[in-house]
Amino acid sequence: MTFAIQEQQREAERLFSVLHKTNWTKDECDMLSPLTLQIQKLKKEKNAIILSHSYQTPDIMYGIADVVGDSYGLAKEAQRSTADTIVFCSVFFMGETAKLLNPNKTVLVPSRSGCSLAESITADDVKNLKKQYPGRPVVCYVNTSAAVKAESDISCTSGNALRVIESFPDDEIIFIPDMLMGKNLQKLTTKKLILWRGTCIVHEQFTKERVDAIRQQYPGVKILAHTECSAGVVDSVDLAGSTNDMLTFVKQTDATTLMLATECGLTDRVKTEYPEKNIVGVCSLCPYMKSIMLRDVLSALKNPSEEQVVSIPEAIFERARQSLEKMMTL
Ligand code: SF4
Numbered sequence: 001m002t003f004a005i006q007e008q009q010r011e012a013e014r015l016f017s018v019l020h021k022t023n024w025t026k027d028e029c030d031m032l033s034p035l036t037l038q039i040q041k042l043k044k045e046k047n048a049i050i051l052s053h054s055y056q057t058p059d060i061m062y063g064i065a066d067v068v069g070d071s072y073g074l075a076k077e078a079q080r081s082t083a084d085t086i087v088f089c090s091v092f093f094m095g096e097t098a099k100l101l102n103p104n105k106t107v108l109v110p111s112r113s114g115c116s117l118a119e120s121i122t123a124d125d126v127k128n129l130k131k132q133y134p135g136r137p138v139v140c141y142v143n144t145s146a147a148v149k150a151e152s153d154i155s156c157t158s159g160n161a162l163r164v165i166e167s168f169p170d171d172e173i174i175f176i177p178d179m180l181m182g183k184n185l186q187k188l189t190t191k192k193l194i195l196w197r198g199t200c201i202v203h204e205q206f207t208k209e210r211v212d213a214i215r216q217q218y219p220g221v222k223i224l225a226h227t228e229c230s231a232g233v234v235d236s237v238d239l240a241g242s243t244n245d246m247l248t249f250v251k252q253t254d255a256t257t258l259m260l261a262t263e264c265g266l267t268d269r270v271k272t273e274y275p276e277k278n279i280v281g282v283c284s285l286c287p288y289m290k291s292i293m294l295r296d297v298l299s300a301l302k303n304p305s306e307e308q309v310v311s312i313p314e315a316i317f318e319r320a321r322q323s324l325e326k327m328m329t330l
Contacts, residue, residue, distance in 0.1 A: 008033045018062040021272045035294045036063040042301040048108075049083035050297065051098070053090035054243050055265035055289040060089050062272065064297060070243045072142055072157045075101045087300055088310075091288050093118040095310040096146040100321045107310040110296035113288040117143045117228075120198030121177040123316075126151035129174055133194055138174045139164055140323065141181065143200075146312045150319035152176070154326040158227045159242040162188055167330055180204060181227050184234050200228040202284045206261040208232035214259050214281045221280060224249055225261035233261055250274055265289065 011033040016026050036059070043050060043064075051074040052065035061068045067077045071094040078086045078098050085106040088095045095109035126138060126148055140152035141161065149155055156164035162185055165173050173191050175182045177198030186193045206229045214221060223237040224246045234240040239249045243266060250258060250270050259281035260267050267283040300308045312320065 007037065011037050015059070015063055018272060019058050021275055022058045022268045024058065032059055032063060032294065035298060039064045039294065039298050039301060042298070043087075046085055046301060047083050048085035048087055048301060049078065049081045050087045050089065051078060053094060053265070053289060054247075054269050055263040055286050056089050056292060057265070057290060058268050058272065059294060060292065060297070061265070061269065064294065065089065068269065070157075071097060073244065074098065078102050078105065078107075085301075087297060089292050089297065091115045091118070092310075093143060093145050096312060096320075097142060097324065099310045099312055100146060100149075100317070100324055103317070103321075108300040108304050108308050109310055110292045110300045110308065112307045113291045115143060115288050116201040117141070117178055117198045118145055118148075121148055121196055123147040123151045125196070126176065129176070129194070129196070133172065133174055135170075136172045136174045136194060137168045137170055138176065139168075140176050141178050142324075142327075144177060146320040147316055148176070149323040150316035152323050154330070155323045156327055157242065159244060160327065160330070161185055161227075164327060164330060165189055165191060165193070178228055180230050183231050184227050184240070187231070202263050202286045203228035203261070204230065205284050206230070206233045208236050210281070211236050211259075211261065218257050218259075218280050220255065221257045221259055222249070222253055222255040223259045223261065223281075229261055237261065250277060263289065 012029045015029040015032055019029055050065045052061045052068045054068055075098040079101055086098055087108045088098050089110055091113045092109055095107050099107040138152040140148055140155050142155050142157050154164055171191055174194045176196040179195050179197050180199055182193050182195035203226050211223055211233055224239045225233050225237040227240050257278045257280055263286050264283035267279055270277055271279055
């Protein structure tokens with residue numbers, strides 16, 4: 001048996017030891033192994049780091065990624081890294097965030113995927129809002145384009161949105177673009193939030209009825225939801241928070257039966273990293289996040305196309321960066 005074949009077999013076994021937890025077969029791992037090996041070798045040659053959002057598929061999260069996390073955490077991880085190139089397996093606006101925080105590094109996105117939230121609002125929409133509500137500060141959720149960030153006073157994540165809103169002395173704040181998250185925040189603040197009509201197509205699918213049905217079916221279940229879900233869902237779960245909040249809850253809880261009202265990638269992470277937990281209910285797939293395949297990562301590393309290289313026009317770069325920096329300072 002040649003060394004190359006032995007190497008592929010070892011890689012297939014490594015993949016299977018992790019991916020079987022999310023029902024991948026040994027045959028599938030055998031097929032993946034030449035590709036993951038090639039990606040790992042190129043990664044070393046090019047001094048690249050591969051970052052994967054928690055909503056990616058398990059072959060990306062556990063087959064090739066150096067770090068798995070949420071968008072903001074990953075962008076900060078990239079700042080700590082000495083790699084010359086960052087391959088960001090996620091939607092395009094997250095690649096932009098990584099570029100804003102790492103201007104001297106090459107940032108690649110395997111696929112230039114959109115996002116229903118980020119695409120719900122443009123820089124012109126923000127300008128119009130500012131005209132309509134003069135003097136009100138604009139807080140934008142990090143799930144927005146660099147152009148939208150450039151028109152906003154400050155960015156926020158789902159984890160720190162309330163703190164960011166409360167940091168302004170003003171009584172009225174423009175909060176964009178997530179309407180459902182905005183409504184959830186409105187219940188927690190005395191400030192009046194002026195909202196936009198954007199929604200995440202993944203999280204808006206969960207309903208209070210679905211949550212109640214799961215509670216009936218699985219007595220003692222703990223239900224966790226992302227704050228991009230509707231108020232009905234957020235009010236009826238055991239924890240509403242960010243991806244990180246949910247993972248922390250899973251780590252700390254004694255409960256063995258859990259439902260995660262979020263994207264299926266996070267469910268896959270919990271199944272893999274906390275195999276003792278029983279995950280019930282149905283998760284929701286993000287078609288934008290799931291558009292990335294291993295072969296896209298390989299092509300980005302080998303010879304990136306113009307589309308795969310993240311570049312941000314000079315005219316907006318500094319203002320967009322400041323919107324993120326202000327949040328980090330806070
Ligand atoms: S889950 Fe998908 S649609 Fe929802 S905010 Fe994330 S990238 Fe956008």
